[in-house]
Amino acid sequence: MSEQSAVGQVVGPLEVGPVAHGGHWVARWEGRVIFVRHTLPGELVRVRITDDTHARFWRGDAVEVITPAADRITPQCPISGPGGCGGCDFQHVSPAGQRELKRTVVAEQLQRLASLDWDGEVEEVPLPGPGADGVAADADDGVGDVPAWRTRMRYFADTQGNWGLRAHRSHTVVPLPDQGCAIAAVPAPDPGTGAVADVVVDGFGDQHLIMDAEPMGSGADLVQIAGGIEFEVPVDGFWQVHPRAADVLAGAVLDGLEPRAGEQGFDLYCGVGLFAAALAGECVRMWGVESGRAAVRCARRNVPGARFTAGQVGKVLHGLPKRTDLIVLDPPRQGAGKDVIRQVLARRPRAIAYVACDPAALARDLGTAREAGWEVVELRAFDLFPMTHHVECVAILAQR
Structure with missing residues (x-):
């Protein structure tokens, strides 16, 4: 193989294989795997190589579609394709096709990493209608059918001081189109305001x-609403960015756990107390654990009847009661990990709810639980990040 870089070279035509976790598809060229963005299974495409630094695979963009798939549509954002913004992986895919791609990824990760067969669907979550709490369904900034769901946006200034978004796997700033970001519920601030700006809707x-x-941590706390409850959230803290996500996920947790009055539970990686509040509303005595001290400060005000501890979940768990009835986990993208999962299982709860934003991390942790004799009795997936490859899941576990 030549030592000359292949970046920028256009290869093909290539026949595209299955979708892979991460917003790309698998193709092969001269025996090498290429992870290709902006394509679909079964398409015949030409691919521009964007990264050849890995020995086992390269990365590329589909820059010419010779034979399109049935689910291909015309992207409504002019910077969503090759060389553009890295935010929307699936804007070239019909909404139903997007959910099918996500279903395929969730099922593949669960089977491969947890030996778990899943035949569920990725549930559509429409935006609130006009007059409902949150962002109105017609707040699409004039870009048609693309849902403007992101209630928090981070904008970056380019070299001319105009706002843009970063390209995929890059710090390069791609200037916003005239209509702004298609999935943003919040516009960029005036040009020349600064180098980086976060805009959030309360x-x-x-x-x-x-x-x-x-x-x-310098700003005042924001107020978000879920289940009719007002939650204080640090201005730079975590809250779900889809306007219906908090309600949908809390509802899925309650439906799956079927809490009983007088039970006790843990809310691990609790943030500002969303799930603790939902369960406390069902008369469950809750104890939350979160590493972020600002979030814990808010959680104590949000759920005054619950107890909260600031610290790393794996360390704090050693000091928590050795038995509890219910446990909710909502870990960061990398998952909870074997140590935390084993500590959770050792409490022998009646039921566990695991909320996950990454299907691979979820599958690894579910695999640990299944090896220890636990069963996944329900798993739901939600399309809370339209136009992207991201998907949120809620798994309910019980001991076999």
């Missing part, structure tokens, strides 16, 4: 601007 529909010059 539970009342008000927009808040956080500039890069402001130190983390």
Whole structure:
């Protein structure tokens, strides 16, 4: 093989294989795997190589579609394709096709990493209608059928001071089109305001601007709403960015756990107490654990009848009661890991709810639980990140 870089070279035509976790598809060229973005299974495409630094695979963009798939549509955002913004992986795919791709990825990860067969669907989550709490369904900024669901956006200034978004796997800033970001419920601030800006919508529909010059934790807390409850959230803290996500996920957790009055439970990686509040509303005595001290400060105000501890979940668990009835886990993208899962299982809860934003991490942790004699009795997946490859899952476990 030549030592000359292949980046920029266009190869093909290539026949595209299955979707892979991460927003790309598998293709092969001269025996080498290429992970290709902006294509679909079964398409015949030409591919521009974007990364050849890995010995086992390369990365590329489909820059010419010779034979399109039935689910291919015309992207409504002019910067969503090759060389553009890295945010929307699936804008070239019909909405039903997007959900099928995500279903395929979830099922493949569960089978491969947890030996678990799953035949469920990825559930559509429409935006709230006009007059409902949150962002109105018609707030699409004039870009047609693309749902403007992102209630928190991070914008970056280009060399001319105009706002843009970063390209895929790059710090390069791609300037926003005239109509703005298609999936954003919040517009960019005025040009020349700064180098980085976060814009977030609170539970009342008000927009808040956080500039890069402001130190983390310096702003006032925001108020978000879920289940009719007002939650204080640090201005730079975590809250689900789809306006219906908090309600949908809390509802799935309650439906799966079927809490009983007088039970006790743990809310691990609890953030500002969303699931603790939902279960406390069913008369469950809750104890939350979260590493972020600002989030714990808010959680104590959000759920005054619950107990909260700030610290790493794996360490704090050693000091928590050795038995409990219910446990909710909502770990970061990398998952909870074997140590935390084993500590959770050792409590012998009646039921466990695992909320996951990454199907591979979820599958690894479910595999650990299944090896220890636990059963996945329900698993639901939700399309809370339209136009992207991301998918949210809620798994319910019980001991066999």
